[in-house]
Amino acid sequence: MEALLSNEISLKPLFYLKLRVGAHHNMGVTPRGYRRVAPVSGGRFEGRVSGEVLPGGTDWITLNDDQSCMQIDVRLPLKTDEGSLVILHYAGIRAGDPEILARVSSGEAVDPESYYYYVTGSFEASEPNLSWLNRLVCIGKGSRRSTGPEYAFFEVA
Template sequence: MSTLSLDALPDVQKGIHTRPLFVMHLDVEPIVRFGPTPDGDRRVGVITGGRFEGDRLSGEVLGGGADWQIVRPDGATTLDVRLMLRTSEGVLIGMFYRGLRHGEPAVLAKLAKGEHVDPAEYYFRINAIFETASPDHAWLNHMLAVGVGDRRADGPVYSLFEML
């Protein structure tokens, strides 16, 4: 390939295609603040439960997960989350995601006070992978998902999409 051009690539590389996976709400205890660390302002949100609902996958989020966050000096928050999901059929699924949330300082201040802000006013995106021993759900072991978040006072709500 003499030049790098999107037009010269196969169709599969010209865009991202997705399909809905599920919508998820997490119940989170009040944030535990570690304070300034070498990486930034460390905070941890312990996840006590939640639920997820989609056409192919629905169930509950089990307690015991956590969101290890860093608030960077530029005000952006990075997320590092591990969750346990249990489908309505009783199948256990591990969900692991990283994310990034940032916005204008006034918007972030409202979020910090627990006020609801239209999710279109700030950037809140995640990328997820899954792990399960269930043969019927093994398709989850071979996919990446992306999501858009909405930080609410009672915990975040995500819309997740399978990347095709």
């Protein structure tokens, strides 16, 4: 056990992702919390793998009672610049002071260091040249801009 705890985890830059999202649908309060669903209309990713985010993705959002913590569950269809299709699934948490998060949600420019926004992700790729994506876990640090969410994704190595 100590050997595992003493090992360092390294991160390798994977890509930077910018999303365009449509108007969210307020689903109301459910037994799991306040729910919203936001369509992802497109975007772009640049890095070791680059390409476009295709329309059809969805961001499933759950907010706690005081709206200081938001759980996200996102699935996106990606198309690489070479034409390969990939599925990206990531989930995580955006948390912080409710007043700061309200400003973030309204599209106001807020320092991303003033709130917590991290996700973990995985991929599904059918092309042999991208099969390495199927065998990795990535983490992302997010920020919310007026144009939509942005993430720096890293391969956990």
